[in-house]
Amino acid sequence: MMTTLLAGLGGWCARHGKAVLALWVLAAVGLTAATVLLGTPTSNNVSIPDTDAQRAHDLMRDGFGPGYDPGGTVQIVLYAEDGPLTDEPRREAVEEAVDAIAELPHVVEVQDPYRIGGIASSLRIGLITVRLQGHDSSKQAETTEKLSQAAEPVRRAGIEAVPADSSTPADKEIKTGPSEIIGVVCALLVLLFAFGTLVAAMIPIFTALVSIAVGLGVIGLLGHVVDVPKQASIMATMIGLGVGIDYALFLLSRHRKLLAAGVPVHEAVRRTVAGSGGAVVFAGGTVMIALSALMLAGFPLLRTLGWITGISVVFAVLTAITLVPAQLGLLGHRVNALRLPLVGPRTRGEHAASGWASLGRWVSARPWRVLAGTVVVLGALAAPALALDLGSLDDGYADEGTPARRAYELMATGFGPGFNGPLVVVGALDRPVADTTPADPLVQVLQQRVAQVDGVAHVATPKLNEAGTAVLIQAIPEYAPSDDRAAEVVRAVRTIELPGVDVHVGGEVAGLTDAADRISERTPLVIGVVVLLSAFLLLLAFRAPVVAIKAAVMNLVSLGAAFGALALVFSLGLGSRLVGMDPPPSASASYVEVLFFSVPIDGYVPVMLFAVLFGLSMDYEVFLLTSVRQAYLRHGDNRRAVAEGLGSTGRVITSAALIMVAVFVAFIAYPDPLVKVFGVGLAVAIAVDATIIRGFLVPATMALLGRLNWWCPRWLDRLIPPLSVAEHAEDDDDQAPPERARELVATP
Known part of the structure; x- marks a missing residue:
């Protein structure tokens, strides 16, 4: 039985806390050092097998040489503000720069601007086109920088020179920023208010940081044997930080409750890992299933990004069920040390007075009206999703002042907007x-x-x-x-x-077009697999087919609200400026266009966002349903169980959701538009899921379904392996005996 195995694991880690702690810290330090010494190669495999763009690329590579490959061409855009590039002093400077570039390694051809199509009609904007061969395509940024430095002679002549490589937006390296620090600080503040003690608040933070360090180390080293997308590290950090803190938070909350009830330290750890640890394993499993389903999208970049990002979730689960019990065993009752005044829970009773419990009782008393009102609200939140604008995001939406944005604007001005694609x-x-x-x-x-x-x-x-x-x-x-x-x-x-x-x-436009078409074809398959496998996992967790199907459908509802928010912010442009996007050159005609401008969302983003959101939203469903089912098995009163489950998990799930939202909002500050889209979508979905879905829709539907929630046909009950996370008598002294539990769920 899984709970027995987890209980044994938790007890062992608590007794051998120093060894477990040392192993995790050594792994984090060792892997981090290895990535520093060996590097972290990244290479976005943007090939899409069996597409027309890929066949064109193969013909181009085989017939015309590597210099015509995407990534094999770099252009230096020249702009002379004071006069034409054809003036003799400027022409001499350009020729000197061309000669310097030609001497660099891997340069096989350099074309100066003084050719057909190389200079704009104004004679003030021109292109130096460089073709490369034998270079390391994974170091495109470094190669482009060296070429730009070789063009220094034109800058001395008063000519602006801006590098523009031929990589796609997906190839652009996402540079780190303060978002991780902001996310951790916000999470720490929430934990301080949730627990009221500095020691308890630091446990989830420390656990998540170790988990991320190990995960990023593994991902970085994998880059030496497989193609690791540049976005992998930031996605792993974003997801890993959120779930790592949340999973540790759920275990810590349960442990402190058991300590307050007088349970000895090691026994409290054992029960915590057996109960809440099982919920963590199933919750993490749903996230990994959702991410793994991206392998069916038919897009190598998504496939790789999905399973590599899942590595961070694996380590978040492993640290939660091993490193957290080790810390709890070492700290003992000192987990409540360094208490802060005026914060933290006022009472520690199992069913302390809770606004969430009162809400559960209020909803259970009028389920039909609450259900109708909730559906209207969620429908209104999801309605803007009909205006979601899917397209390709070019460098015209990069931050103002960056080389990519400046090169885009100069080429569009000199040669027309289509010259950039x-x-x-x-x-x-x-x-x-x-x-x-x-x-x-x-x-x-x-x-x-x-x-x-x-x-x-x-x-x-x-x-x-x-x-x-x-x-x-x-x-x-x-x-x-x-x-x-x-x-x-x-x-x-x-x-x-x-x-x-x-x-x-x-070319870039053709490749993105094929990617969008391929993903559109595969999206129903990805959604179907994610929903079915997640429902199956919930069936194993709760042995209740109705609850499993309903939970999967509920997650789809919260996704609608997330896509509605994306449409409002980006497609309709009502918040594009607020999230730090700069208007493209064409959006500068009027004040309104500058303030509200639409931003296309790459076609592959919705399906990836769906997978990530579906898995994360299922986390709170698992923890809430675990508590509700345990309450139901104690006394058999469905509506009372809903109120008790909502009340007992209200504080911890609210804290977890606040942490997750804070982390995702912090990542909106990243300059990369893809990260901004994910930050907005994830933050809105978690906020909606933790409030409207959990507070109103789930209690209303469970109240209406009654005992049917937990009904399971006897033949199905015999087929399901004993993996339930809610039917372990050792976690609650007043748990219903096995015979009574089977009676409660055998008939609807």
Whole structure:
């Protein structure tokens, strides 16, 4: 039985606290040191197998060399404010910079601005295009910086030089900031108010920090053997910090309650890990299941990001059921030391007077009215989700003043908005074609057909590979990469049918378009798997099919509110400025547009956000239902059990939710738009789940269902292994005997 195993583990850790503590600290220090010495390689695998963009990329790589790979091209954008770049002094400075860049390692070709398509009509904006070969693509930022430094001669001549690499927004490195510190400080303040003692408040903080250190160390070292996305560390920190503190908080709260009831220290630890530890294991399991389901999204970046982020959850669970009991065993009754005045719980009784318990009784007395009102409120919160704008997020939404944003603005000004997202049209030829002037008629016709597509502003001169079996044409759309119409141009070019040519379209816009299409196809599968597996896990935890299905559906409701908030803030632009987003160049026409501007949300974000949110929201459901079921098995009164369960978990779950919300809100300060989207979505979903869902919707539905909540057919009860987290008599002295418990759940 799982509770027996956890009880034994908790008791052992409490008796051998020093050894357990030393092992975890050594693991954290050792792994951190290893990542410092060996580095933490990252590489976003943005390939999408069996898509047109991937076929174009493969043809480009095999036929034209690595210099034409995404990431193999870097551009230095030049801007001369005082005069044209063609003036002799400026031209000499540009040529000197070109010569310096050409001498750098891995540079195979450098094109100066004085070529067709290399300089704007104003003659003040130009491009130095650098093609690389044999470089480390995982160190794109460092390579770009070296190229930029080599362009110093133009800066001495009064010319602005801004680097712009060809990586996608997903490739941009997310730099660390103060958000982790802010999140930890906010969590500490909540814990101080929840427990009233400094020692107790520090236990969840210390546990979470050790968990994150170990998790990030493992993730960093994994980068040497697998492709680890750049977002993995920040996602692991965000999720790991939240769940790590929460899981330790739940165990600590139960332990202090048992100590207050006079239970000896080691016995209290054993009971705590057997009861609340089991709930932690199941709650963590739901998060990992949800993240693992991203493997079905058909997008390698999401698949890898999902299971690697799950590593932080694994260590959060492991530290909760081992490191927390070790600390509790070492501290004994000193867990309540350093008490702070005027904060902390006023009473320690198991069912102390609680506003949540009163709310539970009030809701249980009028379930239909509460249910109707809650549905209306949640519907209103979710309604804006219909306006959710999915698209691609380009560098036009980067922070003002950053090189990426400045380069984007200069290129859009000089060459048009579509220049920031060129389409790479690759035609596979049925027969070899000679590279002649004028070009082969087949190549000329293909160039003309591409130029005739609506939305194509410019078509560059075709380039043949050495074998003459493939032709590459760069097409500049009229629209910015984040504009939905750019994706329509991609689809239109792909409809070109020309005998003797197999047309494929690659590039950033094409890749993001294919990613969005693939994820749209797979989203129903991901949602279905997450819901079914989570419901199955809840069935194992509570042996109640109705509760398991209802809990999974409830989580979908809170997700609707989260997506509604995202639509309000980003798609409708009512809070884009508040979360630190800067308006793109096109949004500067009026005061209203600058204050309220829409921001597209990358197509892969909703499905990933769904997986993360579904798992996190299930945490509170598990802890609440555990308490309600234990109360029900004591006396068999469903409505009373709902009120008691809500009252006994109200303070701890509210504290846990406040911590989680504080952590996620703190991460909104990150400059990366993806992190901002996750911060807003996660914070809103947890807030809604911990208040409206837990305080009104769950009690109302459980009151209406009555004994059906815990009904389980006898044949199903015999099939389910004995893993329930709520049916352990050792946790509560007045627990119903096994015969009475089976009677309570056998009939609806």
